[in-house]
Amino acid sequence: MPQDDQWVPLLLPSEIRRMDRESLIREIREIKAQYKEKMAILAHHYQKDEIVELADKRGDSLELARYSARLKKAKYIIFCGVAFMVEAAAILCREDQKVYFPAPDAGCPLADMAEEGDVKRAWGELSRILDVGKIIPITYVNSPTELKAFCGERGGIVCTSSNADKIMEWAFQKGEKILFMPDENLGRNTCNALGMQREEVIVWNPQLDGGGCDKDAVRKAKAILWKGFCHVHLNFTAQQVKMARENYPGCRIIVHPECQEDVVNLSDAAGSTSRIIQYVEESPPESAIVIGTESNLVKRLAKEHPDKTIVELSHSECPDMARVTLRNLHFVMKYLGDFNVVEVEEPIASHARLALERMLEVK
Ligand code: SF4
Structure with missing residues (x-):
């Protein structure tokens, strides 16, 4: 796992590579003070203390998405999280704002478990069993932007762990079934909380033909859960x-x-x-x-x-969240430019925005 004192990327300028922790913190605060409200630092709760303490806003995925969508004065949004969160902020921000990502190599293994090709193949297989027009696709925010776009295009929506129950209820008002991706456990626990019966919930394994599901079970199911998991919480x-x-x-x-x-x-x-x-x-x-x-x-x-x-309950850290360090945060803040800027291409951005905005409208 990258620790700031052990893992110093050679790509960073030498003056930043050589700085000690106190100097990094002092200079980050000075840069922030220069930009005042024109710059906003956002940090997910799983970031290290030294990052969270420098943030203007700390929050979960939903709070940070809402916050970044409402930022009025900030032109430079520095997002300390992992790729899917930063891309969501980039999709929701205005044209005159730029979203910077200190650690572009910070992904999310859970998000990677629902690749666009696999999801489209599953959708095709489902369409040979039932009318997919009756399925509302829901993707957890921890997902690739292409998957959010897939959902947006098909009347679907994004959820977070804060609102998964409300989003499922919203979806059942719009359609007969849901396809919930990519986290099986969040899907299962939310279905349980909503009082759904065992036989109403099935699991689609993208590694197997037909998801490994019996066709009758697919027709009867109300919820089809994608087989994905977060390794940090599986511990x-x-x-x-x-x-x-x-x-x-x-x-x-x-x-x-x-x-x-x-x-x-x-x-x-x-x-x-x-x-x-x-x-x-x-x-x-x-x-x-x-x-x-x-x-x-x-x-x-x-x-x-x-x-x-x-x-x-047990010690469990997310190695991807830990990729944001004082050094790469200092770097993006000091050299605000065209690198480490996150942009999402059209039409993926528009379709994904639809799914995100639907979520933000659900109370
Ligand atoms: S904690 Fe799990 S879901 Fe969150 S970023 Fe890390 S691997 Fe992904």
Whole structure:
């Protein structure tokens, strides 16, 4: 995993490669002060503390998408996250704004599990079984921009882990079935929360012909879930939940809905990063809270709430989120230009914008 002090990209100018941590932070603050409101630094909750502390806005995917769409004065949006988030901000921003990505190599393995070709092949296979006009495609925001465009073109929509339940309800008002991509676990946990029956939910494995699904099961299903997962959240297990209850008697356990179904079912609550933060804030002093999500957020919550015992269900970091460093952040801020700018080509941008804007309109 790239650590700022161990992994210094040779492509960065030598004066930045040689700077120590304190100088980097000082200069980043100075550059930000020069630009004032013309520059906005956005950081996802999974970023390291040193990045989050420099941000104008920290949030989950939904909050950052909403925030970037509403930025009035900022011309330079510096987005500390992974590619799919930065591309969503680039799609939603105005023409006079530029979105900069400090770590263009920060992708998301979950997003990569639903490639456009595989999704189009699945759609074709589904069309030979039923009327795909009755299916509303939903993609989790953790997805390639091409997949958001695919959904936008077909009356579909984007969701985040904050609003997946509302988005599914929206979709069932528009169509008879949903195709939910690419995270099976978020899909499954949301279907469970909405009270859907086991036989109403099937899993489409893009590695297999016909998704590995029986045709009758496809016709009967209300929800077809893409077989994808987040490796960071797959690290959490039901056994860890049981052990946490033994180690911290009386504790409350909250996990992210990208965790597997059995982990969510054994926990006291599940929710997006913002929901987890709210859960901690609303818990009384002296509470013991065990959290199953990316470790940077859990460690920060422990630091910010010393009156509570906050521990990780297990240690699990996202190596892609860690690719944003003080050095590459300093670099994009200092040399604002045409590099590290994220732009999405037409017509993909317009179609993806449709799916994103539909999401932003769902209350
Ligand atoms: S935590 Fe999981 S879903 Fe989020 S960016 Fe990392 S790999 Fe992707």
